[in-house]
Structures are given as structure tokens and as C-alpha cells.
Amino acid sequence: MKTERDESASPLTIVETTMRHGYPEGGLEAWLVVLGAWCAMIPSMGLLNCLGILHAWTSKHQLQDYSESSIGWIFGAYSFFLYAAGAQTGPILDTYGPNYVIFPGSIGMVIALIGFSFSQEFYQIFLSFSVLGGLSACALFIPAVSCIGHWFNVRRGYATGIACTAGGIGGVIFPVIILFAAPRIGFPWAMRIIALISAVLLLISCLTLKTRVLNEKSVGASVDFRALREKKYAATTTAIFLVEFAVFIPITYISSYGIHIGMDDTLAYALSIFLNLGAVPGRFLPGLVADRLGRFNVMVGTSIICAALTLALWLASGANMPAVICYAVLFGFWSGAAISLTPVCISQVCKTEDLGKRSGTTFTIVSVGTLTGIPIAGAIQQQNQGEYWGMIVFGGVLYAASAVAFAVARGICVGWKVKSKF
Template identity: 55%
Template sequence: MIPSMGLLNTLAVLQAWVSVNELHGIPESSIGWIFSLYAFFLYLCGAQVGPIFDAHDVRFLIIPGCIGIVAATMLLSLAKEYYQFLLTFGVLGGVSASMLFNPSIATIGHWFSERRALATGMACTAGGVGGVVFPLIILYASPAIGFPWAIRIIGFICAAASVAACTLLRKRLPPNKKGGSSIDLGALRDTRYAIVTAAVFLVEFAVFIPYTYISSYAIATGLEPHKAYLLNTLLNAGAIPGRALPGYVADRFGVFNVMCVTCFTCVAFILCLWLTTPRDNEAMVTSFAVLYGFWSGAAISLTPVCIGQVCRVEDYGKRNGTAFSIASIGALVGIPLAGAILQAQGGGYSGVIALAGGAYAAATAAFIVARGVSAGWSLKTVF
């Protein structure tokens, strides 16, 4: 998860850097497609990755995924034109990341039952670690040795993590080749699974908007670029405990209960703190980055556990892949839509912030409904 989720959590610095340097003059909405495609393919390819995971050994996926993510990073360091960024990072990087992220999540589901949320949360902290280390490399290495070599250093780290992943990752259950090998839309006839899938779609639509635009927002409101890039690091530093601790709490009080609380808290921070931050107020925007990083961590670490709550373990790879392939549409359109709103407002961020807050509010409502339909409406129910 260090290469796949670490790069996903570096979107803000990459977006802000290439907007100012390599792709200067290209509209924000167009640049947004590069990074939304990465998230899109990471989730969309789960529709095929999940059934392959169920039917074959995990190395059948992670070896080509590791080769692809390292190749994508190295090719990104050579990119000069818009289409090159789009193909190397957005397409090749996203497809390769899917071969790493989805098997990693599904493998945890094989080995853990009662403490699955905590185990998933601890594994997902790797994305936060990558999201701290990778932006710092770009921030401090790029002025000294250039952006291409900074990206190559990240590529070497991805290669080392890939070797460890190929050595350590194991499945527990035997191959399930009867599960099929395509997206399982028929599963949406299950009301509980359909509502959970809708909730995951909404939260994935919302969560990446602040992750992508926090640095460019800070630059636009008057912060020095150096401090603005550091906001992405602070956001991911907050996300490290934010991915592990909610898992620990979820195992005791219910994963859906925790998701409802964390989503509502994100709505409060987006609309009450980020939206009301005065221009050039470093303290408030820094506070938002850390707090949002912590509370949004559950959107990454607990959503697969929510899916696992409403399906059989034997079908987990396929159901998880189907849900995230549908959610990939939200990840695809969220970032460019925010960029289009930013463009329409002439560089103002109030519309972008309102979009993120509104989508998070809808996700909160969807998780509340999913909890009620699946386990009843009593506040005392642990689910």
C-alpha cells in the first residue's frame, strides 16, 4: 500500500507542482483529469482484480502491479507534455495501483474477522506514511536535484516496498474459481449491499477533493508555496493515526457507527472551518489540514470493512471490487468537477469547498441509512 496509496495521498503536491511548473497555463479542470484518472483506475479495475484474486494466488496480481507502479513512476519523471502525464501517472499508475491496493485489502479480510477493522486500519496507515514521505521528497529534493530525480527517488522506494510485498503477502482461503471473473452487478439486488455501495461512492467522491486541492488553495490564498506544499504532508500525518484508531474503535462500537460519526465530523470541519477560513490565515488552514486528515482516514480504511460486513468472506474480493469499481466514477468526476467550479469562479475556492462538504453530507446520510437497513435503527446497536 505504500506505492499505491502513498501516491494517491501525494495528489495535492503533484497537482500544485505541475500546475505551476511542467503544465503551467493548462486549465485546472484539465490537470484534474490526470489525478482523478489515477483514483478512477485504482478503484475501477477492482471489478476484475477482485475475481482474479478470488480465483488465483495473490502474486498473480501483485507482481505485475509492482512492475507497473515502478514503471509508471519512472516514466512520470520523464514526462513533459500533458498527454504523457495522463498516460504514465493517470492510466498506467492507476491500473497498477489497483493490482496492489485491492489484493492487499482482500487479503486482510482472509486473515482477520473479529479485529478486521483494526487490521485494515493499521495496513492503511502505509498510505499515510507514503503521503508524508513522498511530498517531502518532492518538496526538498526538487529544488536541489530537479523534479525528475525527486520522482525517481520515489520510484526506488516503491521498488523496495514492492519486493517486500511480493515476499510477505499471502492468502488463507483456497482459490474460488466458481465466483466468475467480471463485475457482479447482480449483487446490487441485495438492498444492504446496494446502499453500502452508494455510500462508498459518495464518500470517495468527496474525500479526494481536499486531498487534491489543499496545497493549491493555500497558494491561492497567499501562503508561501513551501508552506502550502507542507500542508499535504501535515494532512497525511494526521491520517496515519486517523486510519488505525477508528479501526480499533470500530471493532468495539461497530464499523458503521464509526463511519457515520467520522463522515459527519468531516462535514463539520469542511463547512465550519475550511469554508470560513479568512484569506492568508495559516493557523486555520493548517488546523483544518491536520484535523481533516485524521477524521477522513476512516473513509479509506473502514469502507472495505463496511463492504465485508454485508457479504460472505468467500465473495469478499469480488464484492469489494464491484463496490469500488462503481465508486471509481465518483473518484473520476470529483476532482475535475471541482477544477471546473474553480475555473468558473475565477480562482475562488468557496464552490470547491461547498462541493466537498455537500458530498460528505450525502455520504453521512447514506451510511446512516445503510446501518439502519442492515442492523436496525436502535442507537445502542453495535454494527
Template identity: 40%
Template sequence: MADSAEAAEAASSLTLNSEEEVQYPEGGLQAWLVVFGGWCGFFSSLGITNTLASFQTYISENQLASYSTDQVGWIFSLYAFLTFGCGIYIGPIFDVYGPRLLVLLGSVCIIVSIFVLGVCTQYWHFILDFSILGGFGTSLLFTPSIAAVGHWFHRRRGNATGIAAAGGAFGGIVFPLLLQSLIPKIGFGWATRIMGFIILFLCALANLFIRSRLPVSSNRRSPHPDFRILAQPAFAWTVVGVFLLEWALFIPLTYITSYAISKHYSQAFSYQVLPILNAGSVFGRWLPGFYSDIIGRYNTTLLFTILTIFSIFVIWLPFGAHTAGLVVFCLLFGFASGSNISLTPVCIGQLCETRDYGRYYATCYTIVSLGCLTGVPIAGAILERCGGSYWGLIVWTGACYVGALVALYVARGLAGGWKLWLWY
């Protein structure tokens, strides 16, 4: 009887596992080509996002030298706002129609934006081209690049998403170094055009390989976020945590080059600190995703948030004026904060069914986008209030991460339990 019971249990387990494998391939050529397409999409979209500090420093010193720090900051905060805020439509549209048209339109918008950027001279030029057209295109490409991966992976979703998201970090290495090398030789206009040709090639690959797998939804719901799901406590606290993470993340990404210049580092080194930060982020996108499948997605996010807080308060604040301290901070912050992009969507997906992911994602990032809109200008205003000293900006960044840690811990406890070593 015992043997029969064990056999029945094993058969039941095998059936469940087989059903799961049918539902999620968890690998195979087609699945990994989707991941590669997502990697190209991230390189072309969030690679630009990870180059904001280079753009901010150059534009502030040249085309918009007469504008204040917080005024220039609005260009990049509006870009970040649209990057995440346009999910209000893009997420649900992905659920209903799939990624094909979204990826194509996003590619066109990004390519046009980058080619036009080189001839922008006025404040409103940058707002219309980089902030609005570029931010909208980034959202159109970035959202399906990450959502499509979830159609092919379940148990290994964290690892697969982390690999795809690493493309954004590679873009954040290549593009700043490209601009630093080419601007003195051929000027800002042609440097951005060469950047545009690279993006054109990568977008072609993204359009070729990104595809969904689950059946197109026949439920033609209105493509708006459903704020009623905020009544779920775990989801509501997750939104608060992600809001604070993104509120803080874009501050170093935008100001780290200006910070280095203010500390009297050489112009060359100041432009290289951003690629150093993004080099750390390459591993910070992939490794957290890999280990999240082993120890839990929320658990991994919490651990890396703690590491981010350590990098800010223990390294950047006291030792950022020293070369070794700044390099260590950039590598550690890039590594630790990389999970902000690769793991938070996976955490959201853990709270809902795959078919509803677009709606949950849209609801979360519609709110989070407000943090992206205000974070950089607030940091710029703090910088001016402190007379150009960066200590207030650094403390503000660290405080946001501390708040995110608390919120995500509460979300993890509500959704998965409060035991310390529980997988969730």
C-alpha cells in the same frame, strides 16, 4: 438441569468460538506479516494517491502551465478512476487465483510509472504514464493489499485493516516532503527516481509477505461485478455512500496545496500542508479501525463522517485563510477522512461472506470509480466558475459528505437495525 443447560450452552459457545478461531487466526506471526506486507503495499500505492496535491501543483506551474485547472484535473481523476475501477477484474481474480501475481504486476507498473514520470513533458505523456499505467498498477497492488488481510482476521478485521491502510498515509507524508526537499536541489526527474527506489524496496517487501489463506476458489466465475447484488438494499445504499465519500475525498487531496498558494502562504508551507493532512490520516486509518471492532464498523464510519463534515464547514470554509485554521483543518480532515479508505472495505465485507468479498468489492468500486473520475474535474470547473475562489469547491466537498452520511445511515439501519446504540 439448569446447570446442565448452562454447561451445554457454554460448550456450544466454546465450539463456535473454536471454529471461528480455526477459520480466522485473528493474529499470530504469519497474520501480522500479511498486515505488514499490506502496509508496504499501501505505502507504495495509496502513498502516491495521497501525494496528488504536490504533483498537481508542480505540474500545473511547470510542464502543463498552459492548461486549465480542470484539464490538468483529468490526469488525476483518470488515475483515481483506474485505481478503483480496475477492481472489476482484480477483485474476482483475487478470489480465484490469490494475490501473488496481482501484487507482482502492480509493483512493476507502479515502479515503471514513477521512473518514467520524471521525463514526461506533454499532456498525453502524463495521461499514458501516470494516469493509465500508474492508476492500473495502483489498483493491482492496492486491492490485494487490503483483501488479503480479510483472510486472516474477522473479529479484529477493522483494526488490522486500519493498520495496513495507515501505510498509505505514511506515504502521503514522506513523498510530498521528499519532493519538496529534492526538486529544488536535483530537479523533478531525479526526485521522482529516488521516490521510485523507495517504492521498489517496499514493493519487494509487499511481494514477500502478502498472501491469502483461504482455499483457492474452484468456482471459475467470470471476473465481472455482479450488479444483481445491488438488489440488496443495504448494499445499494452503502455503494451510494461510498460513491459520495470518494467523490469528495480526492478534492482536498488534489487541491489543498493550490488552495494554500492562493491564500498567499509561502511556497514551502503550501507544500507542507499535504503532509500535515496525511499525518492526521495516519491515526485516522488506524483508530477508526480499532474502535470499529468495539462499537461497530458502520457506526464508526458515521461518526467520522460527521467529524469530516465539521472540519469542512466549521473550520476550512471560515478559517482556512488563517494559518492556525488551515493546520487544524488539515489535521482534523486527515484524521476524520482516513476512515474513508480503511473502513469502507470492511463495511462492504460485513455484508457478505469472505469468499465473495472480491465480487462485492468489485461491484461497489466499479460504480465508485465513476465518482473518482469526475470529482476532481467537477471541482476544477467549480473553481474556475468562482473566478479562482475556493468557497464553491469547499461547499461542494462538504455537500458530498452530507449526502454520504445520509446514505450510510440508511444502509446501517437496513442491515443492522435503527436503534441508536446497536452494534453494527
């Protein structure tokens, strides 16, 4: 039996696959699923895109006595738990549908944000934000990206891109709340406002997210390492591992870098906002283009551009504030595909009924990179006496490696012809 990845190698087979599996490709019910995914990803991925301002804020306030590398473990752990629990949430989703995952995840996220608002010590922030918040975010993210694959095939990149704009929008709204509310009413109340907004959005997602196909064989599964015997899936997972390893380094450290080069706190925190303003169209447009040119093709291109931006513009910017702002916006745009298209790439090499399990397995493996990438970058910065050039080179080289990995994965899946749409 062909997988959906194989069947999507040309426009004709995409249509044939859609007819064979009955993808709606639109309609009220399908677009309500996209709305539910969008609402679920504002709290989960929005907070992920706030790591820069949260890192900068806590390093100057609650955790000012801790090193950059130590603080990095908190925010690396959030991304780790966001991805690591996918091996458990994916099979539950495949077997029972999203409500058994997203409802407890919604409650957990609100509790985590309220707990974070009361936290002052390292362990308190780690337990509330990193552990509970990360696990809850996983229970929101995996169903959000997987459910869309049940309703769209031809337009999967487009629909997923629309939903993933939520991460950029959350990454703009939440830092603005922290930036303007925290100095006036305090950081705890700023986090409680974010918790209230999240609760309303998550109620909508609980009411609208649903799947079409259930797979009873998935129940009880964990990380499916046997799936890595499939060359296409293994190569895709390797490429996603590298790009996710790379993407969070600029996201997390861009605001701290602004403070390092002498920006006032407000402008330095605003770098996260600029990055996420670029990420909003960066989540949507690559998906639209990818449905026409190929999802893996677009990932190769965006990874090359992100490597070039990091190794050229950011590395060369020094204390040039306009250049740093330009980098934040441009990187935000071109890095958007790393979030919006990676789930689509997974769905292109597996069956629809296995989407949750395969997505969960891939992101569990990816979680190791997201856990270690941020503190490793912080350790490199410390090793260089507080200078950021080593960290920047590290991030740029990782992006270059991910571009090569996506090109190899594409070649394994459909061959090495440059014009192949995949």
C-alpha cells in the same frame, strides 16, 4: 446462509463467525499479511495522498498553461483507474491468490513512476501516472485490503487500520522527497527516488501477501451488478461512493488553495504533509474503535465531522494560514476512516471467498465518482473566478450526504436502534 455482515451484529456472533470460519486473528503468518498489505499500500495509496502536492507542482511547472479543471482530470483519472480495475483484479485474487495480481502491479508501478519522471506533456503524464500508475495501484490496493479479510474477523478493523496507515506515511514521505529533493536535484530524480523506495517495499509485499480461501467460481467475472440486488450490499456501495467522491477534493486541492491565499510554495506544499500526518493515526484509531462500536457507526460519525470541518473551518478560514493548517491536520485525521474502514464495511456484507469480487465491484462503481469529483471541483472553482468557496461547499455537502447514506445502510443491515453495534 448468513453473511459475515449479519453475523457481526453483536460480539457473540463475531466470535461464532470466527470459530466457524477459522480466522486466525493473529499469529506470524497473519501479521506478515498485514505487513505485506502495508508495504503494498505505501506506493499505491501514498501516491493517492500526494495528489495535492503533485497537482500544485505540475500546475506551476509542466502544465502551467492548463486550467485547474483540465489538470484535475489527470489526478481524477489516477483515482479512477485505481478503483475501476477492481472488477478484474478481484476475481483473479479470489480464484488464484494475490501473486497473479500484485506481481505485475508492482512492476507496473515502478515503470509508471519512472515514466512520470520523464514526462513533460499532458498526454505523457496522463499515460504514465494516471493510466499505468492507476491500474498498477489497483493491482496493489485490492489484494492488500482483501487479503487481510481472510485472516481477521473480530480484529478486522484494527488490522486493516494498521495496514492503511501506509497511505498516510507514504503521503508524508513522498511529498517530503518532492519538497526537498526536487528543487535541488530536479523533479525527475525525486520521482526516481520514490520509484526505488516503492520497488523495495513491493518486493516485500510480493513475498508476504496470501489468502486462505479460494473461490473457483469467481474466475472470469467482471462487475457483479447482480450483487446490487442485495439491499445491504447496494446501500453500502452507495454510501462508499459518496464518501470517496468527497474525500479527494480536499486532498487534491489543499496545496493549490494555500498558494491561492498567498502562502509561499514550501508551506503550501507542506499542507499535504500536514494532512497526511493527521491521516496516519486517522487510519489506525478509527479501525480500533470500529471493532468495538461498529464499523458503520464510526463511518457515520467521521463523515459528520468531516462535513462540519469543511463547511465551518475551511470555508471560514479564508486567508488565515493557521486555520488552514489546522483544517489540514484535523481533516487528515477524521477522513482517514474513508480509506481504512470502507473495505471493512464491504467485508461485513459479503462472504470471505467473495471479498475480492465484491470489493472490486464496489470500487469499480466508486471509480466514477473519483474520476469526476476532482475535475468537477476544479470547474466549480473556475466558475467562481478562481475562488474556492463553491468547491469547499461542494465537498462539505458531499460529506454530509455520505453520513446520511451510511446511516441508511446501517439501518437496512441491522435496524434503526441507535445502540446497535454495526
